[in-house]
Amino acid sequence: MKVPKADSLKKIAFVAMPFRTKPTGLKPGAGPDSVDYDALWERAVKPALLELDYMPLRADEQAGSVIIKDMLNALVHADLVLADISLDNGNVYYEAGVRHAARQAGCILIKANWARPLFDLRQISQIRYPLDSSAPTQEQYQEVQSILVETIPVYAESVGPVYELVRGVDSPDSYDNQLRERTVVLYEFDTELTSARISAAKGEKEPLRQMLSPERLQQLPKFALKEVVDAVRDNLNWSRLVEVIDSLPATISNEAYMQEQKALALSLGGELPDAIAIFDELIKREGKTCLRLGNLGGMYRRLASSSMARQKTQYLQAAIAAFRDGMSLDLNDYYCSHKLLVTLVERDRKGDQEEAKTVSSLLDAACQRAVNVRSDDEWLAPTLLIHAFYRKDVEEIREYADLVSGQSWSNWQLIGLLADLFTILKLPMDSDLTKEIESKSHDEDTEFMLEICREIRSDLPVEQELLMSKILPQMDRAENVYRKQGEVEARLAIEGEEIISITNSGEEASQHAREGEIVVRNNTDAKEVYLVEAEVFEKRYDSAKPVAAEFQYYEAAGKSLAFEIDHEMSTLLGVGAEFYIIAPWGTEQYAQEGDYFVCPLPEKGEIYRVGKPEFESTYVAV
Structure with missing residues (x-):
């Protein structure tokens, strides 16, 4: 990737502000009851910075942005930092404090006209903008943009009061230019990766594959490689994910997160013993976590589903032991508790029903806590749906099923959810749900649960x-x-080569070619290419x-x-x-x-x- 010369690089503006829609806590009549900060960013703040010829970077907490993982670096070396202090958001105050302590100028506080800061900040440069509605019009967003365009240049060079008291560490221009060059590379990569994810979700996966060349991956820091691995996991096949992880430098591929993802890929690709071995080694080396024990238990549970009676009992016991161990590490972590609940229902031995009731109470408390703290964990709604299935709470089932349908989940996640729902219903995964519903052999609540499963399964690829x-x-x-x-064209395949049709x-x-396979290319406008075995x-x-x-x-x-x-x-x-x-x-x-x-x-x-x-x-x- 070609990097522009330093003198042609745009200035960087780092923006610290909340994300998604947040309640204001204001009394009726004092201002809006909530603010959509994503809309404020897209329709006012970002356009203003672009108009002022800055490269805008947003310091939100949303997964997928490979740039913001370099937050402290950007806070110190960006040309400008905007911090929105309209709400009592500790992250924003912290980020503004880091900038004030580190640099002489270039930090501006912005706030809505109704904001009441946590403490007196009158001596610090501030910009007030009007925001009187929870659903501003385009004209109102334009007014905010105009105010920012007019006032940011006025305050951009204001000296911060903290720097006046305790001299910071102003960095030389050369280091600032290094940041700009690095940020341009990551900014372009992040934009390309986002576009590739969107295309892959529509079935157009070639842009994502083009990003996976070893030369390209070598340019990226570790945190960006994690984003690549996540994109491959959610959009390409499991063997490709293993290949990408194995192609990384050993210092990165051997890290816990990468090994966890490799084990996930191996397990879902059918290589369960190898996946279990990786998690056993990880736990010995890095220690137990709820996630590791939960994944380990899930692998034993899948082994049980394809084993003979004696082994099935052993594997289910191993799964239950892992889930119990994980739940005991943190009762607020509902991953292991909901998996334990489902596995107890599946095994259904003496004492399992009573234990399941106890686990259900613990799971309810953990989920309620997550709801109260407004957790944005993508697994919360599916966990609540599974728990509602266990309790046969039709009203909650509908509510949480709607939430799940609104999530952009990958197939492997939906399949895992369905496996748990089918287990609670005591049905095999390949059940004919239409026939089950039409048989009229179930009560009304169970028929409704079957209908929900049919809705979810309709979004999955047909096996x-x-x-x-x-x-x-x-x-x-x-x-x-x-x-x-x-006629068609054909040649011998090279073992391991990737064939994209x-x-x-x-x-x-x-497809990846195996020894002895043949590459066939159709003589059509599309020139589609595919692999066949020699005897075929x-x-x-x-x-x-x-x-x-x-x-x-x-x-x-x-x-x-x-x-x-x-x-x-x-x-x-x-x-x-x-x-x-x-x-x-x-x-x-x-x-x-x-x-x-x-x-x-x-x-x-x-x-x-x-x-x-x-x-x-x-x-x-x-």
């Missing part, structure tokens, strides 16, 4: 097992047989000539069942008009009504999606 059980019979009955027409409808999937290639294509290291042309020969995805089919799967499936190779495929499900013959062992344009240009009815 191969469900496709084979629901869609294959439809394809068999229709007997729509097609053969692939025309792009269709006319956008990105389709990513021999059945689907004219393989008279051997496959070589370079692309060669081969005539398509295989036949398949195919069925256009219509509304009836999407309803059968319990999804909307647009959805994802898990492809046979393990990654997500985007699908929509009008595309085609294809099942190769004669095996009938898998189903995948082919976009409508690709299908019509490469398949012909037999």
Whole structure:
């Protein structure tokens, strides 16, 4: 990444202010009852700083900003610090204090016209702005912006009173320029990562993959690498997450957080013994935490679900022991307590129901405390939903289900939530919820809980097992047989190389080649690329000539069942008009009504999606 010369870099303005919507605590008539600080930032403060030719950085507490992790550095070396003291926010006062003690000038306090500071600050530079409504109009935001544009230059060089009493450590211009250069790199990276996250959430994952080159990662500090790992975890596949972590320098990849994420990826990728070994080693090396013990218990619980009776008992006992241990570390941490509650319901041995009632009381207290302190933990609403399921509290179930649906959760998080809800309902994860609801064999409250599970599951990608059980019979009955027409290009795959398939409808999937696989490239406008095993290639294509290291042309020969995805089919799967499936190779495929499900013959062992344009240009009815 090219860094501009120091003399061309913008000045940096670091803004300390609350985030999200905060209550003011004012009496009726004294001012607004709340302030949306995110809107104030986006519609007034940030535009004002941009107009004054500053690079605005906001010191909020929202995850995802890799720049603000360098907060103290920025507080000291930024050209300007704005601190909004309208509310009694300790963080903002602290950040303003750091700046006042460290630099001679460049710290301005801003506040709403109704603000009552914690103590007398009249001797310190301040800007007052009007904010009389909880929902200001654009004109009112514009007025705040205009006031800031007019007054910031006036106060920017005012000497702070603390500096006048105790001389600070003004840094040389060269260090300030280093900060600017570093901030530009991180600012551009943060912007690119945010954009890549948004694209990945829409199924366009190539921008995120482009950020994962070793050369690019080597430029980034540790806190930025953590953001990269989180983005890969939530948007790419588990094997890719392991690869990224393993590619980092050992001093970083061996840190506790990175090892925890690697273990999570291994466990959700099916390598549970290796994941458990990592957590055992972490606990020995770094000590116990609620999170580590909770994750360890969860891995033992997943082992139990796929084990024989004797091992199942042993693994459930190990899971319960880990959850108990984690809960005892901190009764206010509801992660282990809610997992313990669910696992006791699952095991259902003598004494488990009584223990579950005790755990339920502790869980209720921990969650209530989190609600009272206005915790923004993304796991709070799902935990409350699970607890409401346990108590069969229909009113709370609806409330917390709505909160969960409003969260931008990744598939792996929703699957974990559903696993707990199904456990409480004593149903397997592959249950046909529509059939369960229509059977009328459950009471009214349970039917409502089943409906909630169906709502949540409709947002998840459709697994191969469900496709084979629901869609294959439809394809068999229709007997729509097609053969692939025309030529394709093929070459031997290089073990470990990443193959990304792009269709006319956008990105389709990513695969990593295994030994002996073949790369196939369709002769279409999209030039989509995918991997097939050698024996499959021999059945689907004219393989008279051997496959070589370079692309060669081969005539398509295989036949398949195919069925256009219509509304009836999407309803059968319990999804909307647009959805994802898990492809046979393990990654997500985007699908929509009008595309085609294809099942190769004669095996009938898998189903995948082919976009409508690709299908019509490469398949012909037999």
